[in-house]
Amino acid sequence: MTVRRVILVEDDPDDSELFTIFCGNRTDIALLPTVGNGVELMAFLESTADYTQLPHLIVLDQNMPRMNGRQTLQALRENPRYASISAVVYSTYADTTLIQDCKNLGAKMVTSKPIDAEGYRKMMDDFLEFV
Amino acid sequence: MMQQTTDELLAEIENLRARLGEAEDTLEAIRTGQVDALVVQGSDGHALFTLRTADHSYRMFIEQMTEGAITLSASGLIVYSNSQFSSMVGEPLSNVIGRQFSDFIAPSHQPVFDELFKKGWFENVKGELLVKKGDTVVSTLLSLNRLQLEDEVAISVIVTDLTAQKETERQLLLKNQQLELLNQALIDSNHDLQQFASVASHDLQEPLRKILIFSNFLKEQSFNDLPGSSRQYLEKIISSASRMKVLIIDILNYSRLSSGDDLTEEVSLTALVNEIVDDFDLWISERQARVEIHPLPVVEGNRGQLRQVFYNLINNALKFTSPDKPPHVVISCTPVDPDTQGGLPPQESAHCSIRVKDNGIGFDDQFATSIFNLFEKLNPKSTFEGSGIGLAIAKKIIDKHHGLIVAQSTPGEGAEFSIVLPYKRQ
Numbered sequence: 356m357t358v359r360r361v362i363l364v365e366d367d368p369d370d371s372e373l374f375t376i377f378c379g380n381r382t383d384i385a386l387l388p389t390v391g392n393g394v395e396l397m398a399f400l401e402s403t404a405d406y407t408q409l410p411h412l413i414v415l416d417q418n419m420p421r422m423n424g425r426q427t428l429q430a431l432r433e434n435p436r437y438a439s440i441s442a443v444v445y446s447t448y449a450d451t452t453l454i455q456d457c458k459n460l461g462a463k464m465v466t467s468k469p470i471d472a473e474g475y476r477k478m479m480d481d482f483l484e485f486v
Numbered sequence: 487m488m489q490q491t492t493d494e495l496l497a498e499i500e501n502l503r504a505r506l507g508e509a510e511d512t513l514e515a516i517r518t519g520q521v522d523a524l525v526v527q528g529s530d531g532h533a534l535f536t537l538r539t540a541d542h543s544y545r546m547f548i549e550q551m552t553e554g555a556i557t558l559s560a561s562g563l564i565v566y567s568n569s570q571f572s573s574m575v576g577e578p579l580s581n582v583i584g585r586q587f588s589d590f591i592a593p594s595h596q597p598v599f600d601e602l603f604k605k606g607w608f609e610n611v612k613g614e615l616l617v618k619k620g621d622t623v624v625s626t627l628l629s630l631n632r633l634q635l636e637d638e639v640a641i642s643v644i645v646t647d648l649t650a651q652k653e654t655e656r657q658l659l660l661k662n663q664q665l666e667l668l669n670q671a672l673i674d675s676n677h678d679l680q681q682f683a684s685v686a687s688h689d690l691q692e693p694l695r696k697i698l699i700f701s702n703f704l705k706e707q708s709f710n711d712l713p714g715s716s717r718q719y720l721e722k723i724i725s726s727a728s729r730m731k732v733l734i735i736d737i738l739n740y741s742r743l744s745s746g747d748d749l750t751e752e753v754s755l756t757a758l759v760n761e762i763v764d765d766f767d768l769w770i771s772e773r774q775a776r777v778e779i780h781p782l783p784v785v786e787g788n789r790g791q792l793r794q795v796f797y798n799l800i801n802n803a804l805k806f807t808s809p810d811k812p813p814h815v816v817i818s819c820t821p822v823d824p825d826t827q828g829g830l831p832p833q834e835s836a837h838c839s840i841r842v843k844d845n846g847i848g849f850d851d852q853f854a855t856s857i858f859n860l861f862e863k864l865n866p867k868s869t870f871e872g873s874g875i876g877l878a879i880a881k882k883i884i885d886k887h888h889g890l891i892v893a894q895s896t897p898g899e900g901a902e903f904s905i906v907l908p909y910k911r912q
Contacts, residue, residue: 446688447688447695448735450742468695469699470695470702471699472702472703
């Protein structure tokens with residue numbers, strides 16, 4: 356079974372904990388340490404010198420300080436080193452504007468944050484389809 | 487006197503004869519109506535004599551006009567004026583006739599008048615200018631027409647008082663400015679509402695979602711460890727939080743309907759309704775419900791919004807069911823009879839009437855209108871879940887599509903919702 360490296364970009368400690376609880380125990384995922392916003396993500400990617408160690412999937416929250424989901428998508432797209440990494444957005448409330456904006460910025464999928472374990476499992480299955 | 491010679495007397499006679507001839511000519515001119523008034527150069531300026539002529543009735547007509555009417559001689563002298571003009575300039579008629587018309591023009595508009603007066607001899611001209619009235623000025627429109635009399639020319643001038651018109655224009659400008667201010671206030675208020683909606687969408691849902699997810703988490707992990715009453719409390723927390731989530735999303739959808747983004751496309755209602763009914767597949771088979779979909783038209787509209795309307799109606803039809811009979815929902819359409827459209831000549835129908843009919847619990851017909859109000863609920867929450875927003879959303883969407891939605895029902899026998907929609911949007 357292929358194990359994909361996944362990194363969560365999330366500033367909310369509760370959400371970050373829930374994500375780790377529900378997705379961290381999956382055998383098809385290697386969850387990298389969570390970063391708090393887009394700026395931290397870009398710094399982490401820069402520090403990953405080995406190209407082969409970059410994440411397969413970036414899961415972005417939308418509302419974050421310093422660099423939010425939309426801005427992070429933009430930054431990823433502008434850098435050829437990261438442009439091919441699959442990025443998805445999950446937000447408390449995914450309205451049509453957010454979905455359209457993020458898709459235009461290259462997000463593979465935009466969805467609302469789940470409210471139970473089953474929701475997390477299904478969301479992650481959907482996300483991995485794009486890797 | 488006695489020393490006057492015969493020659494002198496003859497010359498005197500000749501002179502008197504000439505003056506008599508002149509007087510007779512004048513009389514003749516007066517009789518034939520060629521002359522309105524005589525201006526005679528006297529020692530203390532011009533003296534004027536007005537006449538009653540054969541066109542007296544015409545003169546009366548001029549007198550009754552609401553406009554000022556004057557006649558100007560070649561030198562710009564007022565040889566005739568109706569009383570309206572004299573009251574316009576606030577002077578007795580006797581002070582008006584025989585004066586230079588330019589005496590009544592505000593100094594700042596003198597060049598305008600000179601120009602008009604110059605052109606007026608060749609063509610009919612109009613111009614707006616200020617006329618003096620005592621210490622004030624009156625805004626007027628002058629209309630100059632060349633008059634060809636028997637052996638001389640004159641200019642007739644119609645003077646229209648623009649005071650009322652100017653006042654109306656001023657009022658209009660004022661009202662427009664007020665309207666603009668109101669409009670801006672409305673735009674601001676709309677913007678605030680949008681801001682509120684966006685705050686509600688995220689900031690209210692964030693903690694709510696946490697309540698839901700941690701309650702679910704608790705339930706999944708420790709439900710069996712909890713005493714019976716605590717399990718019940720936990721269930722209540724989860725169902726209340728779920729309800730609030732539905733409410734918030736519905737309110738957001740409702741408020742978002744005002745914000746435009748009106749994407750209009752051709753929508754096949756048959757495909758749309760089949761799609762929705764598919765979503766209710768499980769529910770329908772569980773309750774052994776029957777949903778009949780008759781042929782539905784293609785209409786122009788916003789697909790997402792129309793989907794919302796039919797989703798809400800079908801959802802209601804499947805929700806408010808009688809416990810004693812299997813649910814039966816019929817969705818059908820008929821064109822609206824063109825003959826009933828205000829007696830217009832028969833033509834192809836521009837509207838269709840779509841009905842969603844069920845055999846559920848129905849409602850008392852006195853609520854047929856209020857049922858579309860925001861948060862209006864006819865049934866206790868304990869028996870039927872809902873936010874009370876669904877039909878309000880449906881009505882708002884149909885309104886936006888220039889359609890009509892009405893409800894009718896007999897309690898215990900079912901409800902019928904009729905939507906009249908134009909095939910083409912605008």
